[in-house]
Amino acid sequence: MRIDLTQTHDVIGTYQSLDCSEVRQQYTDPGTKYAFEVLDEKVTAGYLIKLAAFRHIRDLQRQGSVGFPFAYSVKRVDQVLKFASICPNVDTGEPTKLMPWQKFIMAMLIGWRNDDGGKRFSRAIVSVARGQGKTYLMAIITAIVI
Numbered sequence: 001m002r003i004d005l006t007q008t009h010d011v012i013g014t015y016q017s018l019d020c021s022e023v024r025q026q027y028t029d030p031g032t033k034y035a036f037e038v039l040d041e042k043v044t045a046g047y048l049i050k051l052a053a054f055r056h057i058r059d060l061q062r063q064g065s066v067g068f069p070f071a072y073s074v075k076r077v078d079q080v081l082k083f084a085s086i087c088p089n090v091d092t093g094e095p096t097k098l099m100p101w102q103k104f105i106m107a108m109l110i111g112w113r114n115d116d117g118g119k120r121f122s123r124a125i126v127s128v129a130r131g132q133g134k135t136y137l138m139a140i141i142t143a144i145v146i
Helices: 011-016 021-026 030-039 047-062 074-086 100-111 134-145
Strands: 070-072 112-114
Touching: 011 030, 011 047, 021 047, 030 047, 030 074, 030 100, 047 070, 047 100, 074 100, 074 134, 100 112, 100 134
Parallel strands: none
Antiparallel strands: 070 112
């Protein structure tokens, strides 16, 4: 089913009209959990984050179908988040626990792969206030990608 949000912009209403119970049961990784929290309005988020969360859930439903060449690797997401959990903060020398939104970004960038195993996404725009961990997050992603 094709969904067009360009006119209504009602991400939450559209999400609520869908049955996502199978995805909710099958995927319990932090990235997918955050997407559901955004769409269930347990987390306050802007329109673009809601769209990203909705795309993630819809794509989980679509993977494996004809014409959709991407797959979500929970194993890869778990590996990346384990690596991130031991990365030291430059200031303290201790690992800093990632916030849920950071785990979501990592899951989207690292978890989604194409049929050849390559990354689905090669760029991300992260715009949050000072002191929210952008540099720490990007340092971890850079260390993983390189």
